Each structure stands twice: as C-alpha cells, then as structure tokens.
Amino acid sequence: MKYLYVLLVLISSLAQAQVDTINTATLKLNLSAFKNSKRSYAVFFEDSTGKRLSSADIWDRTIRLSQTPSGQKIYEFDWKWFQKDSLLGHVTATGQLPSLAPLTHKADYAKRGKISTTFTGNNVAVSMPNRKTGQDTTFTVTLKQPAFEFPMDLEILPLLPIKKVGQQFAVAFYEPGTPAANYYRLTVTGKEDLPIGGNTNINCWLLNIDYGRPDAHATFWISDQSREVIKMREYFRGRYRYKVKLF
Known part of the structure; x- marks a missing residue:
C-alpha cells in the first residue's frame, strides 16, 4: 500500500506538471469571451516600497469583430496610449478568426517611431521607417511557431482554458519588429476575491507569466466571470508596473 500511495502521488505530480501548448494553430482558446469591447486601463509605476514613481498613463483598448469583403471573419484591435494630454502611441492590428x-x-x-508589419503564415514582413533620420529598415522574419502578437496580451491571456490552480501553459507570442517568436510559461497560481472599491469584489484567477529572466515576471488578475484582465502587477529591475482596469 505504501508503494501504491507513492506511485499515485508521483502520477498526480506529473499530471499537474503537464504544460498545455497554446499557439494560433492549436485552437484551444475560449473564444466565447472574445467579444466587441472597449476597456481602459490606468498604467503606473511603483518602487519596491510601494511609493508611486509616475503619474498614470491611460490605455484605451478596443476589439471589434468583423469580416472582409470576401467573407473571412477577422478581429480589429485598436490601442491608444495617452500620457498626460498627449497621444504617446497608437497601435492598430487585424487577425483571423477563430485562430x-x-x-x-x-x-x-511618439518616441520610437513607426512600424508596419504584415503576416503571411509564419512569414512576417517588417518595415520600420525612422522619422528622425529618414531611414527605412525593411526585413523578413520566419517564425518557428505560429504566434499571437504580444501587444494583445491583455486580450489573449484571459482566453486561456483556465479551470484550476496549478495549470501551466506555454503560449507563443511575437513582438512585431523582433527577430523571433517565443513561448512564455504561464502558471495559474491561485484564485481570490479582488477588492475594487465600494465593498465590491471580483473573483479572479491569478495567472503568473515567466519572461525567461530572473528580474522580470508578472501576475494577472483575470475575472472568472467576464474573462478580462482586471489588474496586472509586473516586476522589472527592482520596480513594479501596474495596469488597472478603469471601466
């Protein structure tokens, strides 16, 4: 009986350690939660003691579901990044549904210039014109894995098939303009009621992302009911960045 118990514990541990691979080819995301939406986030920094280091930027992020004239179902993503009274960045993107x-x-x-990227299967054509020097850098990247685009992490991570604490995922993301896509390890580390003011709580899954370096990681609070990111806390080089949903 003792050996049987040890074997059962070992099997259970191995099952919990299994990593679910997620990319645009696996079709494992919960697309019922991917809807027409507009969400705004306050984004700010704090030091390790909780002292605020910056005023809050505002991110307005919109998803619109539509289709092309040929009938292909697509999504349209729009992200406006406001800093004080200025538009610091504006990103638009499109992609296929349901993948x-x-x-x-x-x-x-405003500070980094422009980038234009076109995806054809696993081939990515990137154009990066520099407004200050007039130089135009164009190159092609061949992705080894079919990846989501990283600027949409707030919209894609809540779609993971989260069911229990301990689940692990390897999700493929590509940051436009970089030379390669990568898999990032994500772990469901808990579930808790997140206070949002006015004696109101939102029951959330806690999802931790490993960026592959010891000085960078983040936790996302994802609503169990609406499947959206309510809060994110990211550690990077001794300070923390927060993204908090406003409405």
Whole structure:
C-alpha cells in the first residue's frame, strides 16, 4: 500500500506538471469571451516600497469583430496610449478568426517611431521607417511557431482554458519588429476575491507569466466571470508596473 500511495502521488505530480501548448494553430482558446469591447486601463509605476514613481498613463483598448469583403471573419484591435494630454502611441492590428493568427500590425510611437508589419503564415514582413533620420529598415522574419502578437496580451491571456490552480501553459507570442517568436510559461497560481472599491469584489484567477529572466515576471488578475484582465502587477529591475482596469 505504501508503494501504491507513492506511485499515485508521483502520477498526480506529473499530471499537474503537464504544460498545455497554446499557439494560433492549436485552437484551444475560449473564444466565447472574445467579444466587441472597449476597456481602459490606468498604467503606473511603483518602487519596491510601494511609493508611486509616475503619474498614470491611460490605455484605451478596443476589439471589434468583423469580416472582409470576401467573407473571412477577422478581429480589429485598436490601442491608444495617452500620457498626460498627449497621444504617446497608437497601435492598430487585424487577425483571423477563430485562430487569432495576426494579419497586420501598424504602430506609431511618439518616441520610437513607426512600424508596419504584415503576416503571411509564419512569414512576417517588417518595415520600420525612422522619422528622425529618414531611414527605412525593411526585413523578413520566419517564425518557428505560429504566434499571437504580444501587444494583445491583455486580450489573449484571459482566453486561456483556465479551470484550476496549478495549470501551466506555454503560449507563443511575437513582438512585431523582433527577430523571433517565443513561448512564455504561464502558471495559474491561485484564485481570490479582488477588492475594487465600494465593498465590491471580483473573483479572479491569478495567472503568473515567466519572461525567461530572473528580474522580470508578472501576475494577472483575470475575472472568472467576464474573462478580462482586471489588474496586472509586473516586476522589472527592482520596480513594479501596474495596469488597472478603469471601466
């Protein structure tokens, strides 16, 4: 009986350690939660003692579901990044449904310039014109895995098939303009009621992402009911960045 118990514990541990691979080809996301929506987030930094280091930027993020003239179902993503009274960045993107495979990505950042990206299968054509120097860098990337685009992490992570604490996922993301896509390890670390003011709580799953380096990681609070990110706390080089849903 003793050996049988040890064997059962070992089997249970191995089952819990299994990692579910998620990319645009696996079709494992919960698309019932991917709807027409607009969400706004306050984004700010704190040091390790909780002292606020910056005023809050505002992120307005919109998802619109539509279809092309040929009848292909697509999503349209729009992200406006406001800092004080200025538009610091504007990103638009499109992708296929139901896979969420990216089709296009265009971004205009006040400090980083423009980038235009077109996806054709696992091939990505990237154009990065520099407004200050007039130089135009164009190159092609071949992705080894069919990946989601990283700027949509707040919209994609809540769609993971989360059912219990201890689940682990490996999710493929690509940051437009970089040379490769990568898998990122995510673990469901808990479930708790998150206070949002006015004696109101939202029951949330806690999802931790490993960025592959010791000085960078983040936890997302994802509503169990609406499947949206309510809060994110990210550690990077000794300070914390927060993203908090306003409405």
